[in-house]
Amino acid sequence: MRLSIKLLAFGAMLAIGAVNTTSALAVDKDQVIKDRQALMKEQGGDMGSVKGYLDGTADQAKATAAATDLIETMKKIPDVFPPGTEGANPEGKYAPKPEVWSDSKGFLAVRDTAADKAEALLAAVKGGDKEKIQTAFSDLGKNGCGGCHGKFREEIKK
């Protein structure tokens, strides 16, 4: 009888431990996914500001700050895709494809491409020539952002 109580207590401890570990991991993953979505939204906002400058609704200073932030946020991309964080934000429309991790070399190469194009965009914004900014903007959007979204992102089937 005493043995079984001991066993029961031990079992209970294990159970509590297990619950704790899982929930701790789950919280981490949830946080990473939230950070990931926030980072992408921040980049989207930055692109919007550059677009605003092109359309005449934002000034050059705002566009410069946005292009600078794009360069900074590109550096953070590997941080928001650590291994074991597959899955989508429940409020989001997209999920990373498994290739982000199975082809991490390819994934990081696309990120490098995007980072280079962000540098080119900042240089163009500083130069102030709207035609050049438009070219750099389209290039970053289509081949940087869009390049990754095509290869490494998929829509959540709802």
Add this chain to the structure above:
Amino acid sequence: MARGAYLAAAAGCDQCHTDTKNGGAGYAGGRPMMTEFGTISTPNITPDAATGIGGWSETDFARAMRWGIARDGSHYVPTFPFSYFAGLNDRDLADLKVFLDSLAPVSRPKIAAPQSLALLARARAAIGAAIMTNFASPLPAPSDPMAARGAYLVATVGHCGDCHTPLTWLGAPDPGRYLAGSHGGLEGKSAPNITPDSKTGIGDWSTRDIVALLKDGETPDGDFVGASMAEIVRNTARLTEDDRRAIAAYLKTLPAKSFIKKK
């Protein structure tokens, strides 16, 4: 020829008829495509006599483009959007042929048509096509000339409904849900609702927003489309700014439909 080249770019003929992944020559076909009829390989549409469409008459070309019937009398699978191209006007069809005839002929061995085509799916599609020979648009053309130009680009040349209009059980586009979004369209991908419904469509998008998407693939929240639509943006980016505006003007005239979510 310039007109034909522009139309080919707008319709994106080269997207399917080029085996880009394996470095195939433009318009020489060979791109594998997953369809409900099995994986098919797109045909060579350069003017090579043996393996392409060299020597085709205008009638041969028109029959293929409007009815999906090859010169040898065989039928194309409806992955080739002939039901949309049925609405192309005679001049555009002629210009397209002049352009294709001007290409350098490329010899590319024909890949045998897959024998194990899903017969039922094919029969169903044939009935669907027979009921509705012109898939382009169930709506009357808008009276405003700009929107009418947009209608032609969206419904016929761009065959947007190929992905954005859901199919009925017969496999023909549902006329009551024109451009209202589809689950599992071409290559099993879903496509969003592009009617002006504020909640589930693009009702809140300005003309500028629509033009930005067609030009750079940028959505109003600064996101950039990838995958299937990115391929289409390669076509719409080649349009003139006026044509992109015409598309936006037309989309805004559509009746707003609510996107039906999958159960």
